[in-house]
Amino acid sequence: xxxxxxxxxxxxxxxxxxxxxxxxxxxxxxxxxxxxxxxxxxxxxxxxxxxxxxxxxxxxxxxxxxxxxxxxxxxxxxxxxxxxxxxxxxxxxxxxxxxxxxxxxxxxxxxxxxxxxxxxxxxxxxxxxxxxxxxxxxxxxxxxxxxxxxxxxxxxxxxxxxxxxxxxxxxxxxxxxxxxxxxxxxxxxxxxxxxxxxxxxxxxxxxxxxxxxxxxxxxxxxxxxxxxxxxxxxxxxxxxxxxxxxxxxxxxxxxxxxxxxxxxxxxxxxxxxxxxxxxxxxxxxxxxxxxxxxxxxxxxxxxxxxxxxxxxxxxxxxxxxxxxxxxxxxxxxxxxxxxxxxxxxxxxxxxxxxxxxxxxxxxxxxxxxxxxxxxxxxxxxxxxxxxxxxxxxxxxxxxxxxxxxxx
Ligand code: KG4
Ligand code: ZN
Numbered sequence: 001x002x003x004x005x006x007x008x009x010x011x012x013x014x015x016x017x018x019x020x021x022x023x024x025x026x027x028x029x030x031x032x033x034x035x036x037x038x039x040x041x042x043x044x045x046x047x048x049x050x051x052x053x054x055x056x057x058x059x060x061x062x063x064x065x066x067x068x069x070x071x072x073x074x075x076x077x078x079x080x081x082x083x084x085x086x087x088x089x090x091x092x093x094x095x096x097x098x099x100x101x102x103x104x105x106x107x108x109x110x111x112x113x114x115x116x117x118x119x120x121x122x123x124x125x126x127x128x129x130x131x132x133x134x135x136x137x138x139x140x141x142x143x144x145x146x147x148x149x150x151x152x153x154x155x156x157x158x159x160x161x162x163x164x165x166x167x168x169x170x171x172x173x174x175x176x177x178x179x180x181x182x183x184x185x186x187x188x189x190x191x192x193x194x195x196x197x198x199x200x201x202x203x204x205x206x207x208x209x210x211x212x213x214x215x216x217x218x219x220x221x222x223x224x225x226x227x228x229x230x231x232x233x234x235x236x237x238x239x240x241x242x243x244x245x246x247x248x249x250x251x252x253x254x255x256x257x258x259x260x261x262x263x264x265x266x267x268x269x270x271x272x273x274x275x276x277x278x279x280x281x282x283x284x285x286x287x288x289x290x291x292x293x294x295x296x297x298x299x300x301x302x303x304x305x306x307x308x309x310x311x312x313x314x315x316x317x318x319x320x321x322x323x324x325x326x327x328x329x330x331x332x333x334x335x336x337x338x339x340x341x342x343x344x345x346x347x348x349x350x351x352x353x354x355x356x357x358x359x360x361x362x363x364x365x366x367x368x369x370x371x372x373x374x375x376x377x378x379x380x381x382x383x384x385x386x387x388x389x390x391x392x393x394x395x396x397x398x399x400x401x402x403x404x405x406x407x
Contacts, residue, residue, distance in 0.1 A: 060379025063146030064138025068109040069375035070117035076383030081120035103141035132382020135163030136399035143398040173377035206336035211343030212238035230281025240285035265313030347371035
């Protein structure tokens with residue numbers, strides 16, 4: 001992710017006058033929204049071909065960056081509710097995430113979003129089996145808000161507490177089903193068996209995580225079992241999207257802005273470099289970013305307006321080619337059965353298209369709404385950890401730099 005520093009924030013604040021600093025009474029966050037592809041459970045008649053929901057429900061809480069999120073998940077896969085309060089509008093004027101603003105907004109939003117998630121799932125805390133919360137990696141001031149809220153709930157309810165790695169949570173977003181069970185008029189939750197769960201990813205699994213803070217290639221040999229093959233040496237893929245969007249004058253967040261601009265651009269217009277880093281499973285995106293910067297400077301010397309669509313499409317093509325090329329090469333090299341791609345950048349349509357266009361490996365990519373940060377994925381990972389016997393104490397601290405290899 002692109003992080004805003006104090007000097008940049010001062011600049012924005014001076015422009016806007018400090019008096020307009022976001023306050024609880026005029027929060028720019030546009031309220032909470034159910035993630036698309038999920039919907040509140042509502043009263044429906046029991047229909048044939050349904051079965052009751054009766055498994056383990058996990059309440060998930062996510063506040064690692066700039067989304068305040070809560071969700072209730074049944075048996076690791078079924079979404080009963082999934083609520084996200086995005087702070088994107090709040091940070092857009094800074095051109096990136098401003099950490100202190102993020103923490104303060106989490107404080108305002110966390111309790112309403114948890115209440116909403118329970119309400120949409122038609123659950124009380126008494127029907128929940130455990131509370132799973134993101135422990136790291138992430139922004140310290142954001143993580144503590146979710147962590148302390150989870151501890152408060154656990155202290156008051158006696159429920160088990162689980163600290164979850166955010167990268168592991170992104171991986172488990174591929175296990176989630178976007179069609180939730182329905183509540184019948186009798187009040188039972190029913191799963192429609194005519195809407196089967198999507199197939200579970202099969203091990204050994206080659207995992208590519210591409211988010212605002214991470215780009216990692218992982219070999220997952222079984223549930224909760226990870227071998228890190230490589231990672232970015234500099235910028236994360238999402239961070240590159242955010243920074244390049246800024247360079248070519250597109251909005252924040254950069255990923256969706258670049259994708260949109262690319263739609264009318266020519267991916268062959270500019271020949272940007274591909275850092276293959278032969279002999280390693282690492283990535284590097286800073287050379288590509290610098291190449292875009294040089295091109296922008298050259299163009300600005302000659303033209304009044306930048307060919308933003310062509311620049312965006314050419315940049316996007318370079319990122320997608322390397323991500324897809326390395327993921328498939330690693331899957332072959334390590335004998336993976338399937339490929340799983342997750343994290344905010346996996347929402348990118350060009351990347352999804354390129355991954356699905358090949359026939360070498362079955363590919364799992366979460367539905368778009370589950371690619372960016374959400375709490376359903378935290379609850380899903382929480383379920384697999386809970387059933388494996390994990391339980392954390394009330395003295396659990398956040399881990400802002402927690403690598404997946406150390407979970
Ligand atoms: O996973 P995520 O929500 O947060 C982190 O854990 O970092 O990822 C956010 C990142 C941002 O850098 C954003 O620009 C990028 O995901 N992103 C995209 C798209 N949607 C979000 N990048 C490319 N194309 C998209 N459609
Ligand atoms: Zn994330």
